[in-house]
Amino acid sequence: MIEKNYTFKSILSELIIGYIEEKRSIGYKYIKSASHLKNFDTFLAKEHLMEKNLPKELVLLWTNKRFNETEGNRSNRISIARGFAKYMVRLGYDAYILPAASVTIDRYSYVPYIFSEQELKSIFIVCDNYPSSDISPNRHLILPLLFRMLYGCGLRISEALKLECNDVDLKQGTLFIRNAKFGKERIVPMAESLTERCRQYLVKVHNLKSCNPIYFPSPYGGHYDEGTIYNLFRKILWKAKISHSGKGPRLHDIRHTAAVHCLKKWVINKKDLTNLLPFLSAYLGHVDLRGTQHYLRLTADLYPHIIDAVEQDYSFLIPEVPYYETN
The missing domain is CATH 1.10.10 (Arc Repressor Mutant, subunit A)
Structure with missing residues (x-):
């Protein structure tokens, strides 16, 4: 870790180390940001800060755009300075907190669409009444459970479609998610109401005659394609009177x-x-x-x-x- 290879020397060194430790204690790796804070500590020492406070003039001086610096890197430094100043204020020290508008770069322009409870209810009603199809005989049984599982368990659509029957534990009321994003595996608990729906689904779709291990089988016996489910999702939104425009809502x-x-x-x-x-x-x-x-x-x-x-x-x-x- 960066603090093991560097001796913090400014008057705020203990606070900087404490801030890094707090960030890591709540799950951040905080390696690159710790490197920025090391540079900040060096800067404060060179500026001969003599009191445990963080004056505005030093914050502005450190966050000024540097020669050939990208906006992304400067935005990182501003964000770190704001976070550290908030930490100091929380501990009772005087510190200048840059305005939130100072963080100018938005790396991820897409803002998720958050459904209201009424919109979710409308989606589930449409799924519950989705018509059966000779081409896709289990579709009207799959959609009500699939969409409740996406919401009730917070699954990625890829995780839900990859489920196999052995991954659904009706005794424990859990799902085993294998080969997920980042190669991770996890066990996800279900509400009892969702577990009961899984029991009913098992009887209707995976009866004693069925030997298909795929939990949500496509009409052709394999996994459903994500694109197929997305197209059905678009139709469900339309029936639920939820506008779909631009990039969202997405599955x-x-x-x-x-x-x-x-x-x-x-x-x-x-x-x-x-x-x-x-x-x-x-x-x-x-x-x-x-x-x-x-x-x-x-x-x-x-x-x-x-x-x-x-x-x-x-x-x-x-x-x-x-x-x-x-x-």
Whole structure:
């Protein structure tokens, strides 16, 4: 780690080390950012800062655009300076916090579409009443469970379509997700109501005569193609009177919605997100907490009535630059 190869020397060295340790304790690898903070520490020492505060003039001097520096790199430095200043203020020190508008770069322009509870209800009603088809005899049975599973378990569509019958444990009420993104595997618990739907589905689709191991079999016996499900999703949105324009809503937005609704419920119920975020991260199969924490930003942005609670209690968990996984 960077702090083992470098001796912090400024008067804020203990605070900088504490900030790095806090970030890592909540799931960040924080290697590149720690390198920036090492440079910040060197800068503060050269500027002969003598008191444990962070004055505006030094913050502005350090975050000025450098010769041949990309906007992305400068945005990173600004974001780190803001985060560290917030950390200092939280601990009772005086520190200048750059305005949020100072972070100018948006690396991921797509903002997820978060379905309302009423929109989800409409989607499920359309799925429940989807017509049967001679060409695809199980489609009307697959869609109601598939879309409830995407939301109820926060699955990626690829994870759901790869499920095999042995991956669905009706006794434990769990799904075994294998060969997921980043090569990860995980066990995902289901609500009892969803487990019961799986039991009914098993009887109707995978009866004693069926030997197909694929849980959601296509009419041709193999896995459903994601493109086929997406086309059906477009039709479902139209029937549910939910507008589809531009880039969204996308199938993956059901997963985003599951995460945001979960966080919203936790905030309203005053749960300790510091302890719960790692569980949500594992549940969603994130490689680290970064993606999960950005859902917290999105939750605060979408629901004005809880934004004060989120910003007051968990501002240190919310990253500066928006990031949302795309698959």
